[in-house]
Amino acid sequence: MKTAAKVIRNLENAGFEAYIVGGAVRDFLLGKVPHDMDVASNAYPEEVKKLFNRTVDIGIEHGTVLVLMEGEGIEVTTFRTESEYTDLRRPDKVEFVQSLEEDLKRRDFTINAMAMDKDLAIIDPFGGKSDLEKCLIRAVGEAGERFQEDALRMLRAVRFSGQLNFAIEEGTLAAIRSHASLIRSVAVERLKNELDKILLNPRTQHSMAYLKDSGLAKHLPAGGLLSMDWTGYEPKGQAAFGWAYLLHSQQKQFEEIKGYKFSNAERRLVERALEAANLTEWDDWTFYCFEAKELEIACYLNGTDMDIPLRKEQLPIKSKRELAVNGIDLMEWSGRKQGPWLRQWIEKMERHIVYGQLENDNGLIKDWFLNEYNGDS
Structure with missing residues (x-):
């Protein structure tokens, strides 16, 4: 937060406006420590680069410059509007503007469409603070338009519901239901990234209930499997636990979810965990052949508890x-x-x-x- 404030101060001293925006503002208001700090400004990318000694062009065509300061990286993006999303993901045209409100109105949800100045004053043109207090996820403006701009926003709403333990506002949920089929247009890598986050959030079952109720699940790869009962699932800090739980609970093989394009390492971890979980008994050879993480997931799937590191340490050889x-x-x-x-x-x-x-x-x-x-x- 201090580094972001310094970046803002430098921009203001040069005659520009600048604010912290996005999830950092939301988390700050929720009493959480913000992590990724994003700054929006009416300064153009070239003007930002002139003001700071170290910058990286990470999305300069869309107005984003990474400012490196005091060991941190702060993304500074020029106020912008976006028009037409032919591919339902990227805007056909990005136009830089001088209005903070114009910039905020293009964002997905009201709780993510707030800004904060260097003195922590909140700028909230769309009622995000009120929705935070009401624990609601509401689209900015007309929900259907937001989802037609980027269909992944529907899955993000589902993810935020569990991450924050919020309800999806009725109108926003209705728009998801009527636009659910658009999720098919989203690259599978982006879908998996959101699902991984859902499997990590503290209330996965809350998100998965919305995934089914909204109609999104049936349009996703292996959507029928995702619609299962998740009440027995507890996140364990790695998405592989969730994917393995999904398959093990329904006695399915990895082939059922291969459409999500897992890395070779992810695939091996899930497959080996399932293999270990299905063994009738474990002996020294089991602890020798399987990696600790594979056995850890298998124990979770079977509801057993054992000191895996100790058992592996007691082996005559480890590899x-x-x-x-x-x-x-x-x-x-x-x-x-x-x-x-x-x-x-x-x-x-x-x-x-x-x-x-x-x-x-x-x-x-x-x-x-x-x-x-x-x-x-």
Whole structure:
């Protein structure tokens, strides 16, 4: 907040208007510590760049310059209006203006359409402060127009409902219902980003109830799965818990949600967690084969509690890297070239060591291997 105030002061000293805008103002009024500080000003990007020693052009075509000051980055965006959203996401034309109110009226919800000056005075042309007090999410102006400009705003309303524990204002909810099919036009990466946030917010079930009631769910990938009962779900700080919960609760496989374009790491985490959760029992080999996070999610899915780090720490080895021998040793001892047999014998060796049937010692493993290998030949 102090750094943003300094940025505003510098702009004002140069004869410009400048205000903190957006979610930071909302969070400040809710008594929360604001994180991302955005500043709106009637200064044009080139004028902003001249006033500060360190800036980065992060969206200069839309009027945004990142000001670097005191170890922080403050986005400064020129007051602007937007016209026609042919792709239901980006404005066809952005026009810089000199009016703060014109800038605020293009925003999504009244609680996000407030501004604050450097002295913490609130500028609130659309009743955002009143809606905060009433715990309401209301679109700025005509809700249908806002959603036609950017259809993702409908899903953002659903997300904010759980994040803030607010109700969606009746007219705004009605507009979501009548425009729900527009959500199909939104890039799947943006959809997943919002759903990830919903799975992290403290009242996921509240948001998911709106997702179903608004009609949005049926237009989303795997929407039928999203419409399940979420009352038993508790966020755990990582969206993967939610995606795994979604599938495990309905005995579905990852293929059902692959349309959201998960990263390879996300996919592996969810799939492995489901695999571990479906095992009938866990032994030392389970704790060796699965990563701690995979087991943590699996425990959550099964409603069990165990000291996973301790169990992994008690293993004779934690990974292949700790083995006293490697594939080259086995090829040398057997006189064979690399092939499928090698992986099978390495796993056999790992199992014996993990189960305490063989000590992780080069000489002892060699004796064991030669005896077992020759016995199988």
